Amino acid sequence: MSIVVTGATGNLGRHVVEQLLEKVPAEQVTAVVRSPEKAADLAERGVRLAVADYNAPETFDGLFAAGDKVLLISGNEFDKGRVRQHRVVIEAAKAAGVALLAYTSALGTLTAALADDHRGTEKALLASGVPYVLLRNGWYHEVYTENLAPVLEHGAVVAAAGEGRVSSAARADYAAAAVAVLTGEGHENKTYELGGDEAWSLSEYAAELSRQTGREIAYKPVTVEELTGVLTGAGLPGPMAAVFAGVDLSIEKGELVVTSGDLARLTGRPTTPLADAVAAALKG
Ligand SMILES: NC(=O)c1ccc[n+]([C@@H]2O[C@H](COP(=O)([O-])OP(=O)(O)OC[C@H]3O[C@@H](n4cnc5c(N)ncnc54)[C@H](OP(=O)(O)O)[C@@H]3O)[C@@H](O)[C@H]2O)c1
DSSP, X not given: OOEEESSTTSHHHHHHHHHHHTTSOGGGXXXXXXXXXXXXXHHHTTOEEEEOOTTXXXXXXXXXXTXXXXXXXXXXXXXXXXXXXXXXXXXXXXXXXXXXXXXXXXXXXXXXXXXXXXXXXXXXXXHHTOOEEEEEEOOBTHHHHTTHHHHHHHTEEEESOTTOEEOOBOHHHHHHHHHHHHHSSSOTTEEEEEOOSXXXXXXXXXXXXXXXXXXXXXXXXXXXXXXXXXHHHTTOOHHHHHHHHHHHHHHHTTTTOOOSOHHHHHHTSOOOOHHHHHHHHHHO
């Protein structure tokens, strides 16, 4: 019996494995990776590596064992059919008879196109009959704080979210929730709506940046079309830029506000304040 984490060399996966190692012996953890060289440090610490790719179903043959608890971290290849990719993992988990398959999904309130793959994956997971947990993650703080360079350069936060609010939290918080589910009991067939304790607006984010940098940083609201143009100009392919810009419309409509309290309840502690994530990012 192992706790198996896909996407283990990604940003969220790294946090999950790190936090798992604080709770269970390394030999009980399996990291599913595409590039073992990216996970050499984990192997050195005794974590079992399994090399597999969502695009190659045969690489998942025999990867899981009966009784495993699996975290399927959603992929980031938006153009490669993520539902089909995730279904490969679901089918392998079903064939093995895993005890639990947790999936990092999107908030149930999110209607933006970005949520489509998540709804499709949830449907496949529920239809599989595998004991599941839906970890419906809200926005990461890092979506903003890892993109500070243009904000600082232009002294402006450019977004199409109006005065909408976001209950974001740190990746480490969402990882802690996943670890609680993977190492705890009683989570079978539960859906968690996960988000930060405090919702904030883009104006408040700009004000926090101003406070911490000592510079005037303003929120510049734009339309979704204008934002799509900005993102395309920054090098994102057109369709992807439109999908990301579309999330701002969901923010304006309040679809990324989370009031469930599930994240703090699962982790047993308050979520990381946005101000802390800003401070960490500015420290670089
Ligand atoms: N809630 C939010 O705010 C938010 C924001 C961005 C993304 N997300 C979603 O949450 C996921 C995790 O976030 P993150 O920050 O950890 O993203 P990330 O750093 O981009 O990590 C994505 C992980 O998926 C793995 N992956 C992608 N395609 C794969 C494939 N074909 N086969 C096997 N593994 C594959 C990557 O493997 P490699 O390490 O080999 O590249 C990587 O480990 C993202 O993939 C995305 O679906 C959520």
